[in-house]
Amino acid sequence: MGIGSSCMNDLVVLQSTQGVCAYLESVFGAEAKRRGVCVGFDHRAGAGCSSKSFATQVSKVFLSRGFTVWLFRDLVATPFVPWCIEQRGCCAGIMITASHNPAADNGYKLYWSNGAQIIPPHDAKVAALIDDNLEPWTEMQQTEVTTNPLCKDPGVEGVIASYxxxxxxxxxxxxxxxxxxxxxxxxxxxxxxxxxxxxxxxxxxxxxxxxxxxxxxxxxxxxxxxxxxxxxxxxxxxxxxxxxxxxxxxxxxxxxxxxxxxxxxxxxxxxxxxxxxxNELGALLGHWAFRCWQLRNDKNPKADVSRVCMVASTVSSKFLKHLAAKEGFRFVETLTGFKWMGSRSAELRNEGFEVIFSYEEAIGFCVGDMVKDKDGVAAAAVFVEMAKALRNEGTTCFQHLHKLYLEHLGTVYFLMYGRPLLLQSYVKSPDPSVTRKLFEAQRGGDQKSYPKCLGGFVVTGVRDLTVGYDSRTPDGVPELPLNLGGEMITYYFDAVEADVTLRSSGTEPKIKFYSEMRSDKGDVSELRKLVRAVVCTLLDPFAHGLEVRPEDQELLTKQDQG
Missing domain, CATH: 3.40.120.10 (Alpha-D-Glucose-1,6-Bisphosphate, subunit A, domain 3)
Structure with missing residues (x-):
C-alpha cells in the first residue's frame, strides 16, 4: 500500500474497479447488473487505508451503476468469494487481500463468473478499460453502501452456511x-x-x-x-x-x-x-481423494474411473501423473497458478469429468468440487480426517507418504520412475530489468540457442513458455499456453531423469527454481549438484546481486568460490 499507480491506494482501487465494471457491462450487458458481483476483504490495514475501506470503494463503484453487490460485512477467508460467485450466479468477484505477503502489502484478486481467477483474454481487456476509465465517475461519490437495497450480505443470506x-x-x-x-x-x-x-x-x-x-x-x-x-x-x-x-x-x-x-x-x-x-501434501491429499472416490463408488456400477481427473501446475511434482497412469484416471497439467487450474477444472467439468483434486506446490490445494481456487479451510478438515484414518491403521502421515512412493512407484513403476526427489527455492531479484536480462541471456537472442550443457549435465530438452518454444515437440510449439507477463524456462536432463524450471514470480520480486529427479536410491546429492549447476550458471546470484536465502547459501555457492 502506498502512493502511486504501482501501489494499492484508493485511486488505484477506484480506477481498477471502474475498468472491471465497464468490462462486465460490455460482456454481460444488462444481465451484469442483475447477476452482480461478490466483494470480500481480509484484515490488512495501514497508511490510512485498509482492506475493508478498499472493499467499500469497490462496492460503491458497482452500486453506482446499478449492480447487485454481495458484500461480506466482516472479514472473510478468500475461498468464500469464489464460493459466493457460483452460489449466487455472480458475473465476477473481487477479494481484497495480500494473502501471505508482508504487512505493508495489499492486493486485488479478480474472479470471473466461473469462480476462477481471470485469465487471458479477460485480463488484457480489463486493463485496457481501466486506462479508458481513469477519471472517477461522479455518480459514485454520493453512493451509500451498506444501506443500499442492492447491497446484500452473503453471511446473512446463507452463503457461508451453505459452504x-x-x-x-x-x-x-x-x-x-x-x-x-x-x-x-x-x-x-x-x-x-x-x-x-x-x-x-x-x-x-x-x-x-x-x-x-x-x-x-x-x-x-x-x-x-x-x-x-x-x-x-x-x-x-x-x-x-x-x-x-x-x-x-x-x-x-x-x-x-x-x-x-x-x-x-x-x-x-x-x-x-x-x-x-x-508436493508431499499434494501426494498425500491426492491419493486420499482417490481413495475416497473408490470408497464412495465401490458399489456404483456406473462409476467410470476414466472420467475422474486431477490437476496440477507444471512446476509441481509429477507423482499424481504416475498415480493416474497406474489407477486409470486422468491427469492434467497447467501453467503455474490456480487461475489456470481453476479455469481448466471448469472446462473439464463441462466436458463431463469429475475433478476431485487440484494442487500447486506452493501449499495450495482444492479438494473436491467446493470451489475453483485453492481452499485452506476445506483442506484442513480433509487432512485431519486422513490423519485419523492413518492413525487407525497404525501409521503416521510421514510413514504413509513414503509407503505411497514405494507402492505406487514400486515394482514396474519403481523401475520406470523411482522415488521423486524435489528441491525448490528462490532468490530475490528486486530489479525487474536484471531478471529480464538473465532470462534473455539464456535464449541467446532470436536464435533460440539455449545452453546445451550446464555444469557437466547435458541438456536434452528446453521448454520456454515465455516465448512459446519447446524443443521436444515436432513443431517446436509447447502444449501449454504462454506464460504471459512472466519468465519461465524448463531444462530437461534425460541422463539423470530430471528437470529444472526457472520462473519469475508474478507477485513478489523473486526468481523461483523448481527441480525434480527420479531416483531409486533416494540420494538427493546428485539433484543438489544439478540445481547448483543450473542456478549458478544461468543466474549467478552473487555476481548479479540477487539475495540468496541463508539456508541456500551452501547450495548456491559455486565450488570455485569456496
Missing amino acids: FERLKSLKCLKSLNVEVLPVVYTAMHGVGCPFVQQAFDAFGHGRESLRLVGAQCEPDPSFPTVAFPNPEEGKGALQLAFQEADSAKCNLVIANDPDADRLAVAERNCGEWHVFSG
Whole structure:
C-alpha cells in the first residue's frame, strides 16, 4: 500500500474497479447488473487505508451503476468469494487481500463468473478499460453502501452456511470423525480461525480438538510474531505452533496463511518436526481423494474411473501423473497458478469429468468440487480426517507418504520412475530489468540457442513458455499456453531423469527454481549438484546481486568460490 499507480491506494482501487465494471457491462450487458458481483476483504490495514475501506470503494463503484453487490460485512477467508460467485450466479468477484505477503502489502484478486481467477483474454481487456476509465465517475461519490437495497450480505443470506453444509459431502469415513485427534492450529495472524473451527464442526472433528496458538489466531495486520506471514517458510514461521504442540504433547500442526487459502502441515517424526512440502501434501491429499472416490463408488456400477481427473501446475511434482497412469484416471497439467487450474477444472467439468483434486506446490490445494481456487479451510478438515484414518491403521502421515512412493512407484513403476526427489527455492531479484536480462541471456537472442550443457549435465530438452518454444515437440510449439507477463524456462536432463524450471514470480520480486529427479536410491546429492549447476550458471546470484536465502547459501555457492 502506498502512493502511486504501482501501489494499492484508493485511486488505484477506484480506477481498477471502474475498468472491471465497464468490462462486465460490455460482456454481460444488462444481465451484469442483475447477476452482480461478490466483494470480500481480509484484515490488512495501514497508511490510512485498509482492506475493508478498499472493499467499500469497490462496492460503491458497482452500486453506482446499478449492480447487485454481495458484500461480506466482516472479514472473510478468500475461498468464500469464489464460493459466493457460483452460489449466487455472480458475473465476477473481487477479494481484497495480500494473502501471505508482508504487512505493508495489499492486493486485488479478480474472479470471473466461473469462480476462477481471470485469465487471458479477460485480463488484457480489463486493463485496457481501466486506462479508458481513469477519471472517477461522479455518480459514485454520493453512493451509500451498506444501506443500499442492492447491497446484500452473503453471511446473512446463507452463503457461508451453505459452504459448510456442502463441506460435509467431502467426509469419507464418517464414523472416524467422532474420534478425537488433537491438532495444534495457527491462523498466522489471519482470518482463518473461525472458518476452520466451523469446518471441524461440519466434519465432526469438533472444534474442541483444536489447540489454538493464541498469539496468532486473532487477525492482526502487523503480524507481530512472524517476520514473514507465510507458513510455507517452514519451521521458522511455525515456531510458536511447535511450542504449543510440545506443551500439549500433540503430534500434528496445521496452519493457514493469513487469508486461509493455503494449508501447511507439520508432523512429529522420531521426535523431530517434519514440515511437509507442498508436493508431499499434494501426494498425500491426492491419493486420499482417490481413495475416497473408490470408497464412495465401490458399489456404483456406473462409476467410470476414466472420467475422474486431477490437476496440477507444471512446476509441481509429477507423482499424481504416475498415480493416474497406474489407477486409470486422468491427469492434467497447467501453467503455474490456480487461475489456470481453476479455469481448466471448469472446462473439464463441462466436458463431463469429475475433478476431485487440484494442487500447486506452493501449499495450495482444492479438494473436491467446493470451489475453483485453492481452499485452506476445506483442506484442513480433509487432512485431519486422513490423519485419523492413518492413525487407525497404525501409521503416521510421514510413514504413509513414503509407503505411497514405494507402492505406487514400486515394482514396474519403481523401475520406470523411482522415488521423486524435489528441491525448490528462490532468490530475490528486486530489479525487474536484471531478471529480464538473465532470462534473455539464456535464449541467446532470436536464435533460440539455449545452453546445451550446464555444469557437466547435458541438456536434452528446453521448454520456454515465455516465448512459446519447446524443443521436444515436432513443431517446436509447447502444449501449454504462454506464460504471459512472466519468465519461465524448463531444462530437461534425460541422463539423470530430471528437470529444472526457472520462473519469475508474478507477485513478489523473486526468481523461483523448481527441480525434480527420479531416483531409486533416494540420494538427493546428485539433484543438489544439478540445481547448483543450473542456478549458478544461468543466474549467478552473487555476481548479479540477487539475495540468496541463508539456508541456500551452501547450495548456491559455486565450488570455485569456496
